Amino acid sequence: MKHIVIIGNSAAGMSAAKAIRINDKDVKITMVSEEQYPAYRRFEIAEILMNKLNPQKLFLNPNEFYETEHIDFLPGRKVDRVIPKKNAIILFDKTKIVYDALIVASGSSANVSKDVKGSGKHGVLGFRNIGNVQDITELIPISHTVCVWGAGIAGINAAYAMSKKNLEIKIISSKARILEGILNEDMAKSLENLLKDKRVEILFNKSIVEIFGNGDVKAIKLDSGKVIGCGILILDKNLTPNTKFLENTEVNISPGIRVDEFLRSSVENIFAAGDVLNRRDPKEEYFDFPNSWDIAVNQGSIAGENALKFLQSKVDQMISCPDDVPPGKLRILDLELEAAPALDVFNDALNSSGCKQEDN
Numbered sequence: 227m228k229h230i231v232i233i234g235n236s237a238a239g240m241s242a243a244k245a246i247r248i249n250d251k252d253v254k255i256t257m258v259s260e261e262q263y264p265a266y267r268r269f270e271i272a273e274i275l276m277n278k279l280n281p282q283k284l285f286l287n288p289n290e291f292y293e294t295e296h297i298d299f300l301p302g303r304k305v306d307r308v309i310p311k312k313n314a315i316i317l318f319d320k321t322k323i324v325y326d327a328l329i330v331a332s333g334s335s336a337n338v339s340k341d342v343k344g345s346g347k348h349g350v351l352g353f354r355n356i357g358n359v360q361d362i363t364e365l366i367p368i369s370h371t372v373c374v375w376g377a378g379i380a381g382i383n384a385a386y387a388m389s390k391k392n393l394e395i396k397i398i399s400s401k402a403r404i405l406e407g408i409l410n411e412d413m414a415k416s417l418e419n420l421l422k423d424k425r426v427e428i429l430f431n432k433s434i435v436e437i438f439g440n441g442d443v444k445a446i447k448l449d450s451g452k453v454i455g456c457g458i459l460i461l462d463k464n465l466t467p468n469t470k471f472l473e474n475t476e477v478n479i480s481p482g483i484r485v486d487e488f489l490r491s492s493v494e495n496i497f498a499a500g501d502v503l504n505r506r507d508p509k510e511e512y513f514d515f516p517n518s519w520d521i522a523v524n525q526g527s528i529a530g531e532n533a534l535k536f537l538q539s540k541v542d543q544m545i546s547c548p549d550d551v552p553p554g555k556l557r558i559l560d561l562e563l564e565a566a567p568a569l570d571v572f573n574d575a576l577n578s579s580g581c582k583q584e585d586n
């Protein structure tokens with residue numbers, strides 16, 4: 227029996243698995259995920275932080291999904307490396323899994339640039355997964371101030387969620403406004419005002435140059451020289467595709483995985499989808515996609531079908547991935563909007579949303 231291995235169990239990985247199963251009931255599917263949880267709506271993790279939701283409420287599928295779909299799901303297992311010449315992946319626990327086709331859907335992570343002194347301290351966290359939310363929740367009782375570095379969707383959602391915890395929240399952004407590239411200036415202003423009403427301070431055109439603390443983060447220093455005490459530093463910076471396990475292999479990465487129109491990498495039986503794809507310095511022959519849940523879902527399903535067609539020797543029937551797909555829905559605070567909404571639509575949504583109406 228042919229075997230397709232999927233690294234990642236989120237928007238792209240889950241959609242790949244579903245597309246494979248719809249088209250083939252027999253092929254063996256193994257999904258490896260570093261996270262302990264079944265697939266969930268990542269864009270709603272702020273809801274857990276606000277105590278509104280139990281993590282289970284975010285799960286995408288019924289509990290028995292992996293069993294009924296005959297998917298060998300390996301949660302809490304991290305891929306250490308891929309050996310394309312042997313068609314094998316090696317997990318950190320030394321398990322070797324051999325595949326006929328591999329789909330990489332490992333997403334991306336926020337990082338502190340190496341130029342920032344003192345990175346790697348306890349309390350410097352991403353806001354990407356349920357584990358991050360649990361770590362933040364543990365630190366909240368001993369933190370008076372929380373800094374959020376970066377004003378993208380994850381950073382803004384984290385700041386808003388924590389503004390409900392009686393903490394001082396400061397967003398540090400190197401840009402002149404929040405959600406640059408996602409909202410226009412007027413919409414960004416409306417959202418900034420709402421956050422200010424929630425006592426979230428936004429420091430624009432600033433960067434962090436040093437993180438202080440003896441093991442645990444205690445303070446940060448801005449490029450202006452100002453020092454801010456904080457017990458948690460949330461990162462929404464330098465989103466980098468998770469490709470470490472592909473370093474020094476025949477798979478072309480720069481730093482995301484480079485794919486052709488069929489989402490196939492430079493190795494013929496390795497496909498990729500979602501945030502792990504190349505996002506920087508795209509050359510003409512490669513695609514450059516924004517990070518988006520809906521795009522990842524769409525790509526996952528194309529990568530799944532194409533991996534299957536590859537195994538069925540139907541390469542000439544592989545599906546092309548469109549390069550002009552709209553970025554998908556925007557979920558900011560408790561709003562859900564079509565991408566690039568009109569200003570009046572945005573303001574109406576903001577004014578009638580729970581976040582505007584609730585008491586401070």
Ligand SMILES: Cc1cc2nc3c(=O)[nH]c(=O)nc-3n(C[C@H](O)[C@H](O)[C@H](O)COP(=O)(O)OP(=O)(O)OC[C@H]3O[C@@H](n4cnc5c(N)ncnc54)[C@H](O)[C@@H]3O)c2cc1C
Nearest residue numbers: 234236237238260269305332333500501518519522556557
């Ligand atoms: C707070 C927040 C809000 C967001 N809001 C929006 C929004 O409003 N609209 C929108 O379109 N998008 C939004 N996004 C972005 C969206 O969630 C991502 O674009 C989407 O999740 C990408 O899906 P993916 O499957 O490519 O990767 P991911 O969802 O990142 O999943 C990758 C999975 O692979 C696993 N993995 C990584 N490395 C390994 C390894 N070595 N071994 C095993 N497993 C590994 C990871 O642990 C993870 O589970 C938001 C994201 C966040 C964090």
